[in-house]
Amino acid sequence: xxxxxxxxQWQGSPSARAMRLIDGAEAIADDLPRSALTRIEVPxxxxxxxxxxxxxxxxxxxxxxxxxxxxxxADDPAVIVGGxxxxxxxxxxxxxxxxxxxxxxxxxAHGDLHTPESxxxxxxxxxxxRAAVAPGPFTDAPPATDARTVLVGARxxxxxxxxxxDSSPISMLSADALADPAALxxxxxxxxxxxxxxxxxxxxxxxxxVIGVLEPVPFGxxxxxxxxxxxxxxxxxxxxxxxxxxxxxASRDAAVEDLGTILRLxxxxx
Numbered sequence: 388x389x390x391x392x393x394x395x396q397w398q399g400s401p402s403a404r405a406m407r408l409i410d411g412a413e414a415i416a417d418d419l420p421r422s423a424l425t426r427i428e429v430p431x432x433x434x435x436x437x438x439x440x441x442x443x444x445x446x447x448x449x450x451x452x453x454x455x456x457x458x459x460x461a462d463d464p465a466v467i468v469g470g471x472x473x474x475x476x477x478x479x480x481x482x483x484x485x486x487x488x489x490x491x492x493x494x495x496a497h498g499d500l501h502t503p504e505s506x507x508x509x510x511x512x513x514x515x516x517r518a519a520v521a522p523g524p525f526t527d528a529p530p531a532t533d534a535r536t537v538l539v540g541a542r543x544x545x546x547x548x549x550x551x552x553d554s555s556p557i558s559m560l561s562a563d564a565l566a567d568p569a570a571l572x573x574x575x576x577x578x579x580x581x582x583x584x585x586x587x588x589x590x591x592x593x594x595x596x597v598i599g600v601l602e603p604v605p606f607g608x609x610x611x612x613x614x615x616x617x618x619x620x621x622x623x624x625x626x627x628x629x630x631x632x633x634x635x636x637a638s639r640d641a642a643v644e645d646l647g648t649i650l651r652l653x654x655x656x657x
Contacts, residue, residue: 390465391419393413396470396471398471412634447525464657473511478628479530492536496588496604499588521533542607568612585620586632587632592613599645601635
């Protein structure tokens, strides 16, 4: 049985409305089966950078360890629900420890490929994918490799991220490419991976299909196409870990408008 770990972490987000991520994570948790749910406590304090160049680093590191403890101990497949994108990092590390040839699929409107030096905000969420594949202050030994990473639906890249991708073996797949449900599976299989971790930031979706995101970006993916692509991917290789982040409804009452779509995505991951 799949286990869901809900971590309402907001400290990694660059948004002034980041605390909406707490309500988003809690709204999702309320609709998950209690028997398969573990809630991870997130400190209320913002935290300090501790000279790392990452805002709120001290709190983010505490939450990383809390997630790592429960995910590593879980015998069943784990789906981590955030919060911001940085909740994916301990999940990727746990999956990679068990599956050294792991591929990472990162659905996101943004690249999340900054370093502390290039980031305009110092927010870890904007560095999360980079931290998964390259050493830095948040991950001394990155759990994944850029050669087995597929970035899907990114369409709001900063110059530093675009420059990195020009010279990186990270594969890119546009939102439009998902019209072919086999395209993602083919891209992941081409990396030579034998297992896959999938992360979904909800802003990868077209704004017409999901309301509760902090930074909507036009021309995103359709939920049905994302679900179909994940289904075809799972036919090719085992999905050994997953995460979903970025749900930030304007209020708990407003969350209901997006929960149907979110639960279908979680069903695809589980």
